[in-house]
Each structure stands twice: as structure tokens, then as C-alpha cells.
Amino acid sequence: MSLNVEHDAARRALPSEKPLRLLDNAGHAVTGAATGGFSLPGTETLLDLYRKMVVARRFDVQVTALTKQGRLATYPSAYGQEACEIGAVSAITADDWLFPTYRESVALLTRGIDPGDILKSFRGDWHSGYDQRAHRTSPQTTPLATQALHAVGLAHAARLRHDPIVALTFMGDGATSEGDAHEAFNFAAVWQTPTVFIVQNNQFAISVPLARQTHAATLADKAVGYGMPGFHVDGNDVAAMYAVTHAAVDRARSGGGPTLIEGLTYRVEAHTNSDDPTRYRHARDVEHWKRRDPIERLEKYLVSEGALTEATRSEITDAAEALAAHTREVITTEAELDPLELFDHVYANPRAALLEQRARLEAELAEAAAEPR
Amino acid sequence: MTATKTRSGGGAASAPTQLTMAGALNAALRDAMAEDDRVVVYGEDVGPLGGVFRVTDGLQHQFGDERIWDSPLAESGIVGTAIGMAIYGMRPVVEMQFDAFSYPAFEQIVSHVAKMRNRTKGRVSLPLVVRIPCAGDIGGVEHHSDSSESYWASTPGLTVVMPSNPADAYSMLREAIASDDPVIFMEPKSRYWAKAPLALPVTTAPMHRALVVREGSDVTLIGYGPTVRTALEAADAAVDEGLSIEVVDLRSLSPFDDETVSASVRKTSRAAVIHEAAQFGGFGAEVAARVTERNFFHLAAPVLRITGFDIPYPSPKLEEYHLPTADRVLAALASWEWDLS
């Protein structure tokens, strides 16, 4: 579907309450109204998405294990949300900008950021560990919904400069209750910025279920009030997430303005390692959603199409294992941290008072180093 | 006062004319926008209206609405989008309509404007300016007269400045816009209409420097923004009492010019700081602590704070009782035991 043609209808119509879907849970291609007029991406694209998801899952499981071993200070897992993150992020180019939250580590991995650099912040080395400019990816943001405004501002700047750049940003279902979510949606729509908002509705904000965040039928409904198109998408269907995001990115790039895409998914793991989900949800709910696993769904489809050979499968497994080994290695290698660097990036213009404090810490360190052990 | 000179690299200086601080700020924005097309200006009512204080008067007419425009009415949105624009290489100058209305942007300013550069190890600087009309003494109803400077000044990563006169207003705003660090640019509302003869463009001292704006030998009065005038009035009045007051205009709260302040205090051996904001946890506490830490053995008396009371800002008919006045300054100085021999 071309979002341009449908734009006027889309911005006035409420999204379907039934999630838009291209592959059902049994791995069958969906036909009819549920597709929202979008078509299934080609096998090549689907295979690529499959590969990325398998690798990302392996990464996520590995990092959760390392966190349990005490190697990381915290890790918000994306287990079960791979389709939502990878489908969306695969629809932008290396020239576009990404504004992620703490939840989107697998999206960053898909964007080509090294696991060691992604995990520096979760290990506690520095607040953000990758090259934000090289990857055109802002730091993983913690204050909820604040990054959405950065995405809108950057997109607006690009538009003023006539650069065909799109800014894609993620936020959670809980974050949609924040004032900054509202302000971001509104600024984007009023300014018609090339911004794509992905709302990852994993149905929980730590312990608080979606019903306590909104009385709207879907989070995508909110788009209508801002005068932008909104899509309520099956977030465990990577084909649908990719196709809808791709269309929204195209539309944004060609001057058609912002889009809000809600991916309905489920947070299979705890909020972070320090959370105890048994206090607020039933194991049977988790089991229910595990049976809707996004990777298995695509795998069934690819197998039924004869597109996933044993050779490809084992090659992907090998790649995933290699990445896991690399992740273990970079995490278990102690980082060399320089405490004096604490002072070096606060201001572009050096400050006397800070240089004094730096010298004081330097002297302390020198003294400590000189002390006999 | 340190002599002002024509801004290097600018066009020929105009002949001096009477200019208000609002006019000087307007000229600074105009010149910055003309010089650098990365400079964009937005906020509430800054377009056709020219801002509620007319600081952006005529700019949209001159530069068009892709350089200066009215944004939706949401302060977090204004600052949050400015962050994104700055990441992309623009130099946004955004306006908060009144200081109390900057509070919706508090999270964006404190959690991101202040921290982005550090978080990214210097890869992502945010060269943006948040202009905040500040302080009272304009008969404003509630929420129109706050002094929020200490919130910003106590946040590492921010540069916080406040000019007290038209020449500094022009020069410091130009410097703030050119800075690679984000600047909270506070404009004392009660001084917007104060006039001074000025030839533009003008470059005064670098904005991180405090200035001795009146020399004296017995006391150092430290003020910023609106209280520089209060300090000068007190200095005038004190002459009759045989007291010689030196006045320091801080200009920048963060960074703090310890050198200039300490040099003055060591000369006079007595210091008092004046601000409109409440005393408790106010910026004066920082000034008093710094002055004392560095100059304790040169001080003949404790450092005094002459400030607003520790109350919410009063309604217009009662604000005169709250604001520090020259009389109150002199009364406070009289509380010291003087031995000028």
C-alpha cells in the first residue's frame, strides 16, 4: 500500500482493532482485510529478517545469562520483541537516524553496533558506549519518551536542510502516557517532520499493565488525534512490522510527514534482571505468549516455502554462536577505565574549577598508586 | 567598567544610539541569524508578534518562517526538539516565555541538554541556547516573576549567564549562540527597557568573566542581572556615609569567575551578595561559600546575603516588600561591626 495515496483517509480513520498481520501464528501468509493492503516482503528480505532475529535472540539470551552471572549491572531484555525491533529498524538506512530506549539493544545490534559497545552502558563503563555519530544512533535513552522529541527535532532540521533523512524512534506502551510522547506526536504532525514513531507495546511498564496506561482501544488510535496515520500491527509478525515501517519511512522521506506504528508484542523476560514478574503476572500468560514466538512463526513460513535449507539454518546458527562467543569475550574482558575522563567531556569549553577538581583526583590516584600494597 | 570595543569580524559599528536591553537582544539575534544560517529561533509567539517582550520583533519578517517560527505551545517539546536540531548541526535559540514556564522543560534541560555531551564522550555537543526571561519587579501576576537560576546553575553541563545591561546583552547572546556548549541565557525582565547609548556590534568582556563595574575600597557587593543596579544604587547612597563600595557584576553564574571575585574581596575584605531569589539554598550560598573558602583570612566580616525572603514570589502589590533594595543592602552592611581605621 502506498501511504501517500491513502494519507488523507489514514489520518482520519481509526486503525483496525485487530492487529495488522501478514503472517499468522502458524506461519501462513494472511490474505484479506487483516493485511491492511500491505503485501508480504519477498523471500530474500524475510530470510534476512529471520537471520537477524535468530542472531539477536542468541545475543539477548547470552546477555541475560551474563547478567545473572553478575557481569552486567542491568539488562532490559528484548526476548520475544525481536520482530518488533528488527522489523522496524531494518526499514531505515545507514543515513537515517535512530533514537532508541534501553529496551532496543537488539535493534542496535541489527544496526551493526558491536555488542561490546552496546553493553558498555549496561556493564557500567560509561552512560553510552558506542559512536553515536558513526551509527547515527542516539544514546539509549532512559527518561521515558524524551528521545521522541529529539527524533522530531532532528527530522525537522533535516527537512529544513532538504536532506532526505528519516528519524525512527522507539518508545514503550508505558511511555505513551508521558507528556513528552504527546508533545512529540504533536510537534511532528504540526511540523510534518519525517519521523516514524514505533510504540513497542509489550503490555507492561515494569509491573503495570496496559489497561492502567490508556483507555483507548489501541495505542495507535492516538495518531488520529494528531492528524497522522496510525497502525496497530502484530508486533510478533516481523513481515508486518517491516512492511508497515518501510511504507512509513518512504512516506516520511518523500515529505508525507510522520506515522505512529504500534507493535503489539509481549515482554517475555522480567523488566530487567532486578525485577520479579511473579508478583504481577501469571506464568500461564507468559507461556501463552511464548507460543506466539516471532522467530518460530517466520521459520514455519520459510520452511513451508522451502526457503530455509539445512545449510542456511546451520550457517545462521554458527553466526549466532560466533556472536555469542564474541559477546562473552568482550564482556569478560575488563575495560580499562580512566577516572580522570570523568572531567573531560562535560563541557566543550574547559573550566578552571573542573580542571582543579581533575587535578585533585589525579593527585589522589597517584598517591594511592604510590602506596605500598 | 571595562571598555567595550567593536566586535571584530563584524561590519562597521553604527553610531551610538539609545538602545534597550530588549533591542540589544533583538539585534544580537538578527546579526547571529544573518551571519550563520544554522541559527534558528523558535518558541511561543516569537513570530509575527515578536515575542511578548518583543525581543524577536521583525525577525520573522526579515528571515522567513523557516528560520524563526511559532512552535506548538509546549516547553518540553521546544527544548526537546532543539536537542534533535542541535544533534543535526543547527544552532537553535529557543525562548521560554517566562521563567516559571520553563519548568515543563526541566527534564529535557537537566537530563539531556546538560548531559548529552558527557554521555557521548564529546561526540554529540549541543550548541543551543535557551533564553529565559527571569526575575520580577515588573508587577507580574503569579508565575511571571520567578528566579530559577540556582536550579540551572547547580546542574553540571550547563552554562548559565545573565546580563545586566544592553551592551552585555548583545555581546553575551552572540557569544552564547557561538558557543559549542549549551547556554541557559537568563534575561532580567525588569531590565528589558533599560536604555544605554550603544554602537553595534559590540563586544564586551568574555561572558564567563565577572566585571568590576564600580571600584571601591571598603566593601564588595556582588550582584547579577537585576541586582547589579541595586548594588550600584547602594554604592551611590553609601558615598554620603563615607563608605566606598566596589560592585561586581557576575554576568556568569556557571562557570563562576572566582578570580575576579576573590581579587575584589581581598582588596576590600568584606563581601555581600545580592539576589532576588529566595535565600535558602539560593545562589548566594554558593557565592558566600566560595568567597569564604578562598579568602577566609582576608575577610574582616562574614559574607552577607541580601536576598528575597524564603517565600513564594509575592503578588504585584506586595513584591516591593520582597525585593532586595539599596536601603536593605545598606542596612545589612550596617550590621557589620565597622572598624575602618
Ligand SMILES: Cc1ncc(C[n+]2csc(CCOP(=O)(O)OP(=O)(O)O)c2C)c(N)n1
Ligand atoms: C520519566 C521516567 N519515569 C520513570 C522511569 C522509570 N522506569 C523505567 S522503565 C519504566 C517502565 C517503562 O515501560 P514502557 O514504556 O512500557 O517500556 P518497557 O520497559 O516495557 O519497554 C519505568 C517506570 C523512567 N525511566 N523515566
Ligand SMILES: [Mg+2]
Ligand atoms: Mg512496556
